[in-house]
Amino acid sequence: GNSVTQMEGPVTLSEEAFLTINCTYTATGYPSLFWYVQYPGEGLQLLLKATKADDKGSNKGFEATYRKETTSFHLEKGSVQVSDSAVYFCALRPQAGTALIFGKGTTLSVSS
């Protein structure tokens, strides 16, 4: 079946540090891949997406590349800020289907 596995948190970083949050998936065919961010007390917001292999999604300094060969979609940011503190969710939308399948989320805490 389809599934998403994220690295467990919390991830604690100092401001301006480099961020990587690992995400791997299991799916048949060519799913679409997403990263969502959830700030405290809010709903999930789409951060970036990639719909085919080797696509790179990017937004607000965050990037992730759709790697078919390693079934991965790792989230990276070169220099994190305190305002990036949130929960990050990796998700996939199956090639045949609409329902998003989410990972368990990774909490990021950035201190100044």
Next chain:
Amino acid sequence: DAGVIQSPRHEVTEMGQEVTLRCKPISGHDYLFWYRQTMMRGLELLIYFNNNVPIDDSGMPEDRFSAKMPNASFSTLKIQPSEPRDSAVYFCASTVDSPPNGYTFGSGTRLTVV
């Protein structure tokens, strides 16, 4: 567009009472989803609709939960009777089928059953 609108934002109710959560999707979106989020289980898909028709309700925990979508601009999730273990944040989300976009989520309803 105002986004996906959920009401109420917070609901506190006593065990055994009926609870109704409401959602207005983005105009033109033909899919609507209800999720539940807890610390223990993370995000769980409860049910989703396509063009107002329920497609998959396998995530609905038990018969106490029901969902309707009487028209393209409104959906409800009802719990009757409510129990303390139903306490969670309930999210509604909507999307279009093509291209394969992600969802737009509402701000959620935080339900507390005492």
